[in-house]
Amino acid sequence: MHHQKAARERGTALFIAVYITMLVFGLMIASSSISLGSYNSHRSSVERTRAHFLADAGLSDALVNLRSGGTGAIGSAGYQAAYGGGTFWVEATDIGDGRTSLISTADIGTERVLIQMITESEDSPLHLQYGLFGDEGVLIDSGCLVNSYDSTAGGYVGWNMGSDAHVGSNHGIEIKTGSKIAGDATAGPGDKVSTEYGSTVTGTSSSASELVELPAIDVPAIPSSGSYILSNKSKTLPSGDYHFSSFYVESGARLTVTGPATLVLDEVFLSGSRFFCDTTNGPVKVYCTGKVSIESGSRWGPLNKNPSDLVFLISSKDDVLIASGSDSYGVFYAPNAKVILESGSDIFGGVTAKEIEMQSGSDVHWDSSMGDGGAGGDGHQVVLWRVLSAAEKKLIDHGYAD
Numbered sequence: 001m002h003h004q005k006a007a008r009e010r011g012t013a014l015f016i017a018v019y020i021t022m023l024v025f026g027l028m029i030a031s032s033s034i035s036l037g038s039y040n041s042h043r044s045s046v047e048r049t050r051a052h053f054l055a056d057a058g059l060s061d062a063l064v065n066l067r068s069g070g071t072g073a074i075g076s077a078g079y080q081a082a083y084g085g086g087t088f089w090v091e092a093t094d095i096g097d098g099r100t101s102l103i104s105t106a107d108i109g110t111e112r113v114l115i116q117m118i119t120e121s122e123d124s125p126l127h128l129q130y131g132l133f134g135d136e137g138v139l140i141d142s143g144c145l146v147n148s149y150d151s152t153a154g155g156y157v158g159w160n161m162g163s164d165a166h167v168g169s170n171h172g173i174e175i176k177t178g179s180k181i182a183g184d185a186t187a188g189p190g191d192k193v194s195t196e197y198g199s200t201v202t203g204t205s206s207s208a209s210e211l212v213e214l215p216a217i218d219v220p221a222i223p224s225s226g227s228y229i230l231s232n233k234s235k236t237l238p239s240g241d242y243h244f245s246s247f248y249v250e251s252g253a254r255l256t257v258t259g260p261a262t263l264v265l266d267e268v269f270l271s272g273s274r275f276f277c278d279t280t281n282g283p284v285k286v287y288c289t290g291k292v293s294i295e296s297g298s299r300w301g302p303l304n305k306n307p308s309d310l311v312f313l314i315s316s317k318d319d320v321l322i323a324s325g326s327d328s329y330g331v332f333y334a335p336n337a338k339v340i341l342e343s344g345s346d347i348f349g350g351v352t353a354k355e356i357e358m359q360s361g362s363d364v365h366w367d368s369s370m371g372d373g374g375a376g377g378d379g380h381q382v383v384l385w386r387v388l389s390a391a392e393k394k395l396i397d398h399g400y401a402d
Contacts, residue, residue, distance in 0.1 A: 047109035052387075054086050055106035055115040059385075062090040062102045066119065067380050072102050080107075100380070103388065103396070114393050118384035128308055128331065131165040131183065131366030134356035135214050135335065138173045140181070140199075141360040147182035149348075151306050152369045156348065163202045165366040170211050175199040176360075183366075214335035214352070217315040219287045222264050230255050230273075237261070239281065249273040251297075259284045259309070266290045272297035279309035288314040294322045296342075301329030307349030307367045314353075322347070324362075331370070 058074060058081070066072035072092035080087035086108035093101045095118070102117045131146050132138055140146070148162040149155075165183030167173060172191040175181065177198045184203035185193040193205040222243035229246075234254040243264040249255050254274035257263070260282025267290045277284040279302045292314055294300070302309035307329045314320060314334035324344035331349040332339060339353040341362040348365045358364070388396075 043109070044111060047111040048113065050084070051086060051106045051108040051111045051113040052115070054084055054088050054108060055104040055113045057083070058088040058090050058104035058106060059102055059115055059117045062092065062104065063117065063119065063380065063382070066092070066100060066102070072100055072119075077105070084108075099383070101396075103393065112390075114388040114390070116384070116386055116388050116396075117382055119380040120383045128350065128370035129166065130168050130352055131350050131364050132356050132358075133168045133212070133352040134173075134354070135170050135212075136355045137171045138167060138169045138356045138358075140167075140173075140175045140179045140358045141362075142176040142178045143361045144176075144179040144358045145182070145363045146180070146358075146366070147363075148366045148368045150369050151348075151367045155305070156365055162368060164368045164371075165364075166371075168208070168212065170208075175201070179358075214354075216335065217287065217313045217333070219264060219289060219313075219315055220262060222262070224266075236278075249275055256303075257284050261285075263287065264289065268292045268294075270294045270298040270300065274298075275300040277302045277310050279304060279306070283309045283311070286310070286312045288312060288316060290316050291318045292316070292320045294320075296323040298323070299328050301348070305329050305348070306369075307331055308370045310349075320353070 062072045062074050065074065073090060075081040075089035077089060080089045086106055088104060088106040090102055090104045095101050098120055100119050102119065104115050106113050131148065146165045146167055148164040149160045150162065154160050163182035165181060166186070167181050167183070168186045169191070170188035173185050173187050173193045175185070175193070175195045177196045180200040180202070182202050185201045185205045187193050187207045189208055189210060191207060193201065195201065195205070220241070222241050224243045224245050226244065227246045227248070228244040229248045229250070230253040231250045232252040237255060237257045239258045239261050241262045244266070246267040247265040248269045249271070251272040254276070256276045256278055259277055259279040261284045263285070264287045268288050270293070272295055275298070284302070292312070300310070301307070308331060310330040312330060312332045314332065314337055317336045320332070320334055320337050320339045322339065322341050322345050324342040329348045332351045332353065334353040336354055338355040338357065339351050340357045341347065341351070341359060341364070343359045343361045345362045347363070348367065350366050350370065351364065
């Protein structure tokens with residue numbers, strides 16, 4: 001009897017031990033499954049984040065390619081680019097009206113991310129496309145230089161002096177002895193580029209097939225505040241819109257205009273003074289409706305030295321005289337006036353006018369970044385950026401969406 005009872009107790013204890021062991025084992029399996037699920041979820045999240053950054057980086061590369069004259073496409077579904085432990089490719093599609101669709105697909109691990117960017121082409125205004133353009137002719141006297149540099153790459157130093165300048169006209173271009181155009185010269189239809197002994201055009205000399213239209217200037221309507229005169233002191237003009245019947249910045253004075261700003265000036269006189277612009281928050285446009293006189297020793301331009309941040313839009317028919325010693329940054333557009341650059345004047349930017357005369361020893365350094373829409377500009381602006389689902393991508397592939 002005693003032996004039977006002991007056997008039953010041992011059986012019960014064994015059953016309990018086995019039960020507890022199975023329970024613990026089950027809990028271990030459950031815990032392992034939870035840990036594995038958590039690990040997989042974390043890994044998936046990390047891979048998706050990395051794929052997102054890779055797809056976005058792919059779009060950045062495609063945009064640089066597009067802005068450099070390429071199609072914007074990178075690789076393909078069958079020939080993907082490898083980077084950062086993943087692969088990607090970018091499809092580029094012209095969707096009309098100057099717009100391009102870029103779709104970047106990135107794969108990392110088991111995760112795939114698709115991002116779309118749509119860009120819109122933005123042509124440069126005429127006055128930013130040329131170092132010099134004279135509707136009725138361009139005269140470059142002896143010892144002058146027209147060349148290029150890129151303000152976005154740095155200052156005007158040896159390695160940044162280029163030969164991409166463009167001089168154009170709807171009539172003839174005359175280049176006197178010892179002058180140099182580091183770039184192209186294009187005369188009007190039926191006219192020619194005339195060069196004297198010792199003058200140089202490093203690029204092509206040709207005649208255009210059609211005339212270039214100089215758009216009229218639309219002067220904004222801003223109530224006049226009368227005259228503005230600054231004598232022998234420094235002053236800052238806050239951001240805003242201004243109209244002055246006469247605008248004098250006299251010798252020894254320094255005026256800094258804070259952008260964004262629009263100035264309508266009926267008369268302009270810079271008399272050996274300083275006219276600068278702080279364009280950190282936006283550019284400055286100066287509309288000149290009457291006489292413009294920039295006398296010897298004057299300096300003007302944006303503090304950041306990006307010429308396209310300061311544009312003089314001159315609607316009057318009076319000759320515009322830029323005196324010797326004027327070493328400055330900015331762009332002049334005077335479709336109704338003759339612009340005269342006196343000997344020794346030095347402009348970083350460009351001049352487009354009815355007629356242009358460069359007197360001996362004057363220089364113009366065209367900022368090549370302006371040819372893409374201005375400093376910082378690029379000819380392709382991003383108008384849409386979005387993450388796509390696989391279903392949205394299929395709709396685009398079948399032509400049901402952009």
